[in-house]
Amino acid sequence: MADIVLDKVSKKFPDGTIAVRDVDLEIADGEFVILVGPSGCGKSTTLNMIAGLEDISSGELRIGGERVNDKAPRDRDIAMVFQSYALYPNMTVRENMAFPLRLAKLDQATIEQKVEEAAKVLELTPLLDRKPANLSGGQRQRVAMGRAIVRKPKAFLMDEPLSNLDAKLRVQMRTVVSRLQKRLGTTTVYVTHDQTEAMTLGDRVVIMRGGAVQQVGPPQELYDHPHNLFVAGFIGSPSMNFLPATLEEGRLRTALGDVPIGDRIRRELSRADAPRELILGIRPEHFEDAELVDEETRRRGIVFEAPVDIVESMGSDKYVYLTVEGERATAAELKELAADAGAADFTGVGSHLVTRLSAESTVTEG
Ligand code: ATP
Secondary structure, three states: OOOEEEEEEEEEOOOOOEEEEEEEEEEOOOOEEEEEOOOOOOHHHHHHHHHOOOOOOEEEEEEOOEEOOOOOHHHOOEEEEEOOOOOOOOOOHHHHHHHHHHHOOOOHHHHHHHHHHHHHHOOOHHHOOOOHHHOOHHHHHHHHHHHHHOOOOOEEEEEOOOOOOOHHHHHHHHHHHHHHHHHHOOEEEEEEOOHHHHHHHOOEEEEEEOOEEEEEEOHHHHHHOOOOHHHHHHOOOOOOEEEEEEEEOOEEEEOOEEEOOOHHHHHHHOOOOOOOEEEEEEOHHHEEEHHHOOHHHHHHOEEEEEEEEEEEEOOOOEEEEEEEOOEEEEEEEEOOOOOOOEEEEEEEOOOEEEEOOOOOOOEEEO
């Protein structure tokens, strides 16, 4: 068993910076978990504490049920993959991949067999005798992965492993990483600042901000039920649009008009402690050109006119940049558009209500 448990784990650096605060996280055996968040949110520090590269200031870290706070990195039986690949330039691919097995003092025949096996999985067999300088970025990263998987560790820890690759290769390598993880079934913690990577790779995503966990859940759950404004704005590309709203006499007022609200939201908002000042969140794909939709759709949404700044054609869909109440808003996945640039009628169906009061307040689904 190689589950990883963080119990109120914090990191305070000697200069007083609190990089990670009270992180509670249970990663199941075989699970693929992504740590994501903006620069400086503490994701690398969290990963480094799991690896043993940073001391834990307070809290407890358990791997496979055992407290490992004071265990040296080499005794934790985990493998790390870095953004920089960290390959030895003078060694061939074969030697690079064999390195951790040599350190573990395995016999030559076993080493060769394990390297061949890993090379096959990662389609590196024809490249085994090359040096890293003669490989492409994607191939180098596969060698770095190969070096991690040869010794079947308890867990893989990956810190932005794809961020040095160009966009197309990154997408290809995402599939490689995802397949590899499924095939090996090894517990994996993967750090990225790229929310698309987070949404497409992991079983569960941990969103961090300012050293604290904001929300943990499967990607779709984070998208559909963000717990706060930060998560709502961070997950999804283009980002969710926000519009101030107030609750008055059971009606949700916005500068664009009253928003029809469903029973569940009405019930939540009618609680005595429910906030009156709200933020209405509208996913870009929930806008439609009002001239092209039926009466029923118009009734369910708010119909408003907004100047269209730019229309970007993405091939099958269009992205439309609008000015709504003086703020930039983005509409996406529009199949058609009656007008190109200029004024157009839109209907935006509110997908979320996000209270503005605190980072912890709830979001209600629309
Ligand atoms: P990035 O995506 O930019 O790598 P991150 O989310 O991985 O960011 P960390 O590297 O974990 O963030 O850093 C978290 C916070 O801790 C930041 O504010 C950073 O400046 C601070 N920090 C990191 N290392 C140290 C250190 N050795 N001493 C003091 N502060 C540090």
